[in-house]
Amino acid sequence: MAEVEKSIYGRKVFFVNPSTSFEASVIGRLRLMEYEVYAIEDYRKVKPLLRKNADSICFFLIESQLSLKGWHNFIKSFEEEGVFSPLDIGILIPVLPDDKQSNFLAELQYDAGLIKLNQDQESMFHEIVKALDAKNAKGMRKYVRANCLNDSQADLLWLKDNKMFKLKIIDISSVGIAAKLSNGQANAVFINQIIENVTLNLKNVQTSVDIKISAIKAAGDFLLVVIMFNTSTSPEAINNIRGYIANNLQESLRSSLRSIDLDRIDYEKL
Incomplete structure (x- = not known):
């Protein structure tokens, strides 16, 4: 068509x-x-x-x-x-x-x-x-991207100087993430910074990833942080991310289908 x-x-x-x-x-x-x-x-x-x-x-x-x-x-x-x-x-x-x-x-x-x-x-x-x-x-x-704003279990966590930093994920693909960081934690990241063994938490499934900070932008009451997965991140971790994205998108579809009225036409009799 x-x-x-x-x-x-x-x-x-x-x-x-x-x-x-x-x-x-x-x-x-x-x-x-x-x-x-x-x-x-x-x-x-x-x-x-x-x-x-x-x-x-x-x-x-x-x-x-x-x-x-x-x-x-x-x-x-x-x-x-x-x-x-x-x-x-x-x-x-x-x-x-x-x-x-x-x-x-x-x-x-x-x-x-x-x-x-x-x-x-x-x-x-x-x-x-x-x-x-x-x-x-x-x-x-x-790369296919999934929105994570409505997912309470989608974040990045790591320790720095005995302090835990947590970024809420906005969206994710198999190559990177857009995330929210509070203005009060601005000193946690800088552009081109590489952080190893970061915990990626998706639906309570935790995966270790290595990341690079690609960009930091002011976005009102938070900082928008653009993060790329480093090439040292394992293929297994990347496939876990792809699996999460697929499940996220399919669940969004299921949610929309719940409120859809059924097609009542009897196609056997046309």
Whole structure:
């Protein structure tokens, strides 16, 4: 549907009706590769959500919840609302007899590709990555970022001269952090300072990281500190951070879905 344009921030990627194994083997890997990926379990919540995120890429897994006819009607119905014109749709489909596949695909638009679910897992994964790159999923953004302001368990802590310093994290990516430091603790940091063995606390999971202070800016009643993870930080720590970011974003989606009204159209009868 959408014309592919270079975006600074990239595009959200949704997988509708993924199995548990698909989430672990495909979605998890895509998140490690810095795609902004979400899972939606209930197809009835897809349209209300995508009306607010129309410039996205959405893959439908045709395995359960609806019959082939129901899925066909559901996907076809996106063409009836102009709000979805920026949306790119991909379909992941099991192996079907030629006639059934032809009937299912008749008149459907799937600009993000048609991918077979039953093929070799690596081949399927690479097809998905190829489709995402063709649709500019990452844009010019290299790293996915999560907002931590509403997370009471997201901070950095370290000791200096027997004094504990604590920075509240504003947001985080796998390469760095923006954090708040009180004006009263301004002497705790300086630009280009390297601090080793800092405790990164995310949801009560503590990880040791090495950091470098990249910038310090006055922001009213606090200092905004821009922090980069040093190259000496372990790959395990970086993967823990990526896992937190993925969980943070997915939980934000779940929270928004709780207040969304279900799509009540019976797509089996259209």
